[in-house]
Amino acid sequence: MEEVKLWRDKRERDMYDSFADLYAIIKTTEKLEKAYVRDLVSSSEYEAECLKLIAQFRTLHSALRGTVPSLERFAEAYRLDAPAAINRLLVSGVPATVEHRSAAISSGGGSSASAAAVAECVQHFITAMDSVKLNMIAVDQVHPLLSDLSTSLAKLGNGLLPSDFEGRTKVRDWLARLAKMGASDELTEQQARQLHFDLESSYNAFMAALPNSGKSDALLISYDLEAQLLIETTMLLMYIL
Template sequence: MPTINLDEEIKLTTNNRERAQMDNMADLYSIIVVLEHLEMAFIRGAVPDSEYASTCRQLVAQFKTASSLLGDLVPDLEKFMKEYNLNCPAAVKRIEIGVPATVEHGNSVSNEANGHRTAKYVAETVQNYITVMDALKLEMTAVDEIHPLIADLMQSLNNVRSLPADFEGRAKLREWLIKLNNMRASEQLSADDRRQLEFDLESNYTAFRGWLDSP
């Protein structure tokens, strides 16, 4: 039986390219773990909304950069997490939608105590609907152009706290955020997707205006 030298260094890589790949995979692992802890801290109210939102955006951006550098080595997040025994469901959900929970669900601080502030959020929501629809009419269909606009719309919509919880516009916007987040930033919406998004926005905007006009 050959003897084993416990003092001998075990090399995980044989060249600089492999070493860079290992470093990137370690970065990806760390980002997922940190994002999971951040999400749990937010759920427990242990981190302010503003601090959570900025840190979450940074981690999601870092995840996208790290995963793009790995390319085909990490084609699927679920497989990567299974291979390295990662159990981070909150991080996976946040990566999937690509925006902080404060955008997806709104800020935790109630806005209804201040009528002026409520009117402000309603006005912002109307403006954000118009902005996204105008962008599509101007043929702005790149993912990195449309995703931020829909995220802004989602956040302003959630800030209108008197809006019914089952308002369909929220679910539709969330679907589009997930779809766009799973595409590359440079990708363009297909003609069919652009038409469907325009239809969804027009329908949701009409429903929102109908809610505003209701007694």
């Protein structure tokens, strides 16, 4: 009986190998999410493994954008029932522990942790907005910045921000949109303008939601970062001219 091969050449074989890797990542993430919910793994073990799976997924998904434009369709084609994995890998982009880590910040004695978390959020907001202003609008330029911002907002938790803070939702929506594009794709002028508007409005809402002490620290950080960016931009222009 003649053996039937799935591939005709090395390129197709590599593609099917990548499909198998993607399938394994999705299945493993789904099992990890269920294990975490059932308290079968510790938070630290879950977070370490989840971060690794998310990093592997982003690398592989970026390489397969031409052949796997939709993760949902891939899961449907290969009969993968993995809603938790798709949400974690494609929509959230951060471990559940990071999303829900607010106890240390909101509990007593967490003022220094709160200040550090606020500083991180301010830094990522300003970096993302300035990058869009400087026309750094390729997906592989924008996505890491928004991912960092999403992670920092999740770390802040609900201790200082309301649980329904719209900025979190807007950033997650943009991450989901970018995940469906190719790494070298660029935002259109209209998309870039909308992204900057969403970031700016979210940043203003973020500042308005902070208590007075946190707001003062955040404003100082904001001024320092903007001054630093102005200096760096001026030096770059002097070098070019």
